Amino acid sequence: MGICLNLIHVLMCRCIAGLRDLVDFLPASLAAIVSYFSAEITRGIWKAVPMNGTEWPSPGAALHSIEDEVKEILASAGVQIHSCYPRGVPPMLPLPMAALVSLTITFKLDRSLDYIHGIIGQALENCAGGSSWPSMPIIGALWTQKVRRWHDFIVLSCIRSPFGRDKDAVAQLIQSCFSSFLRSSPSSGSDITASRGVGALMGESITGHQGLHFPMAPGFIYLRTCRTFHDTYFVSEMILRQVIDCSHKLANGWSSNGPPHLKSGRPPLSGAASMASQVAMLGAGLLCVAGGPLLVQVLYEETLPTLLLSAQEQMLEDPGPVASTLQGYAMANMLFFCGSLLWGSEKTSPIMKLSFLSRRPRVVGTHMDFIAGVLDGHILLGCDPGTWKAYVSCFVFLVVKFVPTWLRDIKLDTLKKIAVGLRSWHEHDLALSLLERGGPKTISAVVETLLQ
Template sequence: MLPLPLAALVSLTITYKLEKASERFLVLIGPALSSLAEGCPWPCMPIIASLWAQKVKRWNDFLVFSASRTVFHHSSDAVVQRLKSCFTSTLGLSPSSIYSNGGVGALLGHVFGSHFSGGMSPVSPGILYLRVHRSIRDIMFMTEEIVSLLMSSVRDIASSVFSRQKLKTTKFGLLYGQVSLGAAMEHVKLAASLGASLVWLSGGLSLVQSLIKETLPSFISSHSPDHDRGEPEGIAAMLEGYALAYFVVLCGTFAWGVDSASLASKRRSKVLGSHLEFLASAVDGKISLGCNYATSRSYIVWFVSLMVGCTQKWVLDVDADVLKRLSYGLMRWNKEELAMALLGLGCVGAMSAAAELFIEIGA
């Protein structure tokens, strides 16, 4: 079942007598065979692994692990399942006792090796993804899957946190118990941080730019979340918007940095300008958004807030007219301070708009 050149190489190398003098050749040939087999049709690597495992017993774990990696090279579904396990383990949403506590320890803390009788120890989702992400042929679909998994995780967080709280009605509205909203937002930030890290790790600058220019506008325009999950009305939608904003800003900082001196800042101007033009059109009502109103509003408000608070140099890259339209939309949402702060960080062309806005607020 092996291609002839690969079969010939295996036949030659597997006959080597295991001596210290020849072991250095095995160190070179082993990784070469592994890389070659990964590019060949399924199941070349499992066949090679089974042959070599009989020859070099101490390499058994490595060979079994290498063979398991090849499925990610041939199956997009396997990649999606691996991404999902990264989210569930990090957030502690998995029923498995191994990952029930969540955090970075659950994501990266379990290495592979025969520490248990009868087989390998569990391989942590993050370690496995670090080893296999270079084998993924089509990375462009990754952004859609990561955003979808992020939104699903946020709804699970909202359902998990608020389902345990007894809601009380006061004259100020709903009271969500002891710091429930704060706890939920911390979990959401963790999920967004993981999502941004996965995007940057998987595709770097090109994938981040594809996310902001194409995937995110399409997602916001067409996304229709399921709200029948038991969480308080509007809370899950608000958290979704917050998660998206934190996720996108973090992706941008990975790709472009936060200052105006980096080489990547030249690319930032075009991509960020296009995205804020989309947001301004949404605020103006020129674009019909398919997602929940609370989600889109929360995303826009939090994205601008994070940009004003953390990446102020980005604002200089945006056209003054776009900043003006976005600021007037924020003012209609009773976010006058945020609107003024956005214009205050803009270029000289935004100063007149800031003065007009200040006069309108004073009036």
């Protein structure tokens, strides 16, 4: 392997044909070539070379064509991006990337070489995604010139490129996902009863008789690109903010229907609460898909507690009682849905002790300790009291009703403090249910509660 890597280093600087001869003579060397180029691209020490058609192949007009198509697709989903390749200037690629893509386009499209295309295709995507250089459109343009029937697939692969380096594009995409999910129909005057949902989020199809179908649904683009988001903490905060903003809009929509002092002229508040729950479910799904177990853990231990502890003006200025309640309700639902999607409702089995499922008792326990600390007066909140009350009541209710096995891993002192806080809000039944599901250790606490 060491001799092969040294040979690759010499050949890369001299002749792509030499690398091709090496692969033809020793097909297994392709793995070493890809490994070497990937490592060199990750190091980021190589200078960029012009893809001008002389020393290295030129993408030509196909590059700007693909870039325009990518911008059009993203614009149809509500995401605006800037051009990375000024016209009249040869595009540039880091030397290892230029060598790798130049090598790949020399292989013929033959079924006997499917194993090669399977390796180099994934390698090119991984290298382009792991590099800060906007290289995927150039790679796509070169391959489009070689295989025109792959055009649609290549364009869809290139839409991932902006999201790996542009936080603003990520924020726009997340916002567009929520907006499309809550989008109202032109014939509906109510923002609560409007036509919306998964259909608007995911769309009906991505291709038609004339190629790619426009507009393209933001949910589909999110699923295609979420694995390229580098700053998942930023994604977590953005999703949580969108859930809060949407619940605020739902509350305003409910308040604006009918005279302010005449309740009979308004739709029931349960409709807004139901939509807030669905928005929270969407947020949980987007977060779990993008970040997986680590991001859910961060949401429980850092993101949500920090938001609740922050000053009220950092959330929403003067939200009002209805908006405050819906915000707390939506945050509780999102946290619960994230946990239930990841950990399920059963106790951790011995088989899964080494997996992410074993983190559940500690993660949920830490968050319940935080709730108990606030209710006990040891931690001061910055959010609206109505938001906090709705959040705690809803989250505890969801855990008690749907995942009671989680409570058996919570410390007795924590459960007692939460129960005392719930009773102070006249939530006596919920406090008793919480203690009843805490396992054998809470029997005495249940008896004491019944005797009070």
